[in-house]
Amino acid sequence: MIASWLCPTSVAGSAEEHAFVFDRGRPLRLLIVPALFDEANRLRRLTIEVMRRLDGAGIDSFLPDLPGCNESLQPLASQTPASWRAAMAAAAAEFGATHLLAMRGGALVAPDRLPGWRYVPLPGAAVLRQMLRTRILASREAGIAETQDGLLAKGLRDGLDLSGHALSARFLAELQKLEVPAAMRTSDIGQDLVGGAPLWLRAEPGEDRDQADALAAIIAVGMKA
Amino acid sequence: MAPDTDQQLRQILTDVLGLKRGQSQKFTAETGLFGHLPELDSMAVAGLLTEMEDRLGFVIEDDEVDGELLETYGSLLAFAKAKRATA
Numbered sequence: 001m002i003a004s005w006l007c008p009t010s011v012a013g014s015a016e017e018h019a020f021v022f023d024r025g026r027p028l029r030l031l032i033v034p035a036l037f038d039e040a041n042r043l044r045r046l047t048i049e050v051m052r053r054l055d056g057a058g059i060d061s062f063l064p065d066l067p068g069c070n071e072s073l074q075p076l077a078s079q080t081p082a083s084w085r086a087a088m089a090a091a092a093a094e095f096g097a098t099h100l101l102a103m104r105g106g107a108l109v110a111p112d113r114l115p116g117w118r119y120v121p122l123p124g125a126a127v128l129r130q131m132l133r134t135r136i137l138a139s140r141e142a143g144i145a146e147t148q149d150g151l152l153a154k155g156l157r158d159g160l161d162l163s164g165h166a167l168s169a170r171f172l173a174e175l176q177k178l179e180v181p182a183a184m185r186t187s188d189i190g191q192d193l194v195g196g197a198p199l200w201l202r203a204e205p206g207e208d209r210d211q212a213d214a215l216a217a218i219i220a221v222g223m224k225a
Numbered sequence: 226m227a228p229d230t231d232q233q234l235r236q237i238l239t240d241v242l243g244l245k246r247g248q249s250q251k252f253t254a255e256t257g258l259f260g261h262l263p264e265l266d267s268m269a270v271a272g273l274l275t276e277m278e279d280r281l282g283f284v285i286e287d288d289e290v291d292g293e294l295l296e297t298y299g300s301l302l303a304f305a306k307a308k309r310a311t312a
Contacts, residue, residue, distance in 0.1 A: 038268075130271060130272070130275050133271040133274060133275060134267070134268060134271040136287060136290075137267040137270050137271055137290070138267055141267055146287075147287045147288075197240035197243065198240060201240055201241045201272050201276060202241070202242075202243050202269075202272075203242075203264065203266055203268040203269040203272065204243075206243060
């Protein structure tokens with residue numbers, strides 16, 4: 001089910017954004033902050049399978065787009081991690097979220113006032129390193145030699161296109177410094193609790209019924225406790 | 226005792242490439258990787274290198290990644306062992 005919500009924009013005002021939701025007006029309401037960039041694609045099936053199971057368990061859930069990603073019409077180049085954080089806080093308010101699940105790098109831009117979980121979070125520098133490396137390998141196949149340091153220096157000056165994601169200099173500067181925030185009201189779910197091989201590692205998006213079962217069980221039990 | 230680099234590397238390849246259970250156990254030093262495993266494209270190479278760094282505890286420099294590194298399982302394992310010895 002697709003819903004829309006109003007997201008604050010960098011210029012004064014707001015823009016409509018999409019969210020995939022299971023909303024039957026129930027009291028337990030989970031906001032899911034998606035994984036970032038390519039990992040969002042690789043984990044989307046898992047994320048939605050978790051939502052389907054939570055729906056069966058009587059829990060509403062909401063998966064908003066990060067502005068500039070997925071169905072969003074806003075330019076990615078005008079986003080920053082801070083604007084994403086504001087967007088996710090706005091989505092939490094609009095959907096009346098009671099709990100949070102942040103997928104991977106989503107933990108870096110998740111609202112901090114909600115109780116909930118972070119699925120294998122990672123610091124911004126690790127997100128960036130993986131994207132730089134992918135770009136270097138792709139460039140090499142095209143006969144162009146690039147380095148992480150060289151690309152980053154250029155990106156911090158002019159912005160950078162990483163795997164088709166046009167990121168501004170400000171975005172890169174912020175992302176590079178983002179640590180996984182100290183867990184205030186959330187607990188972290190490691191891959192050992194979910195079992196199986198991490199789906200974000202796969203070059204092609206996949207799904208895993210057992211992993212979706214495990215993740216949904218942890219959340220459903222926790223939300224109903 | 227440090228965990229076995231050989232077994233860890235087989236597990237990393239299995240996880241990153243989504244190989245069938247047991248497939249990586251059949252790898253020998255001569256098993257071809259890049260250009261031989263259809264799962265191993267340049268996107269997967271980036272994930273493989275990053276996962277090796279995280280799980281095996283070293284940093285791979287840009288200039289250490291060349292065609293020879295991923296030619297065979299043996300060359301990748303020798304690289305991982307050498308990196309670990311100096312990490």
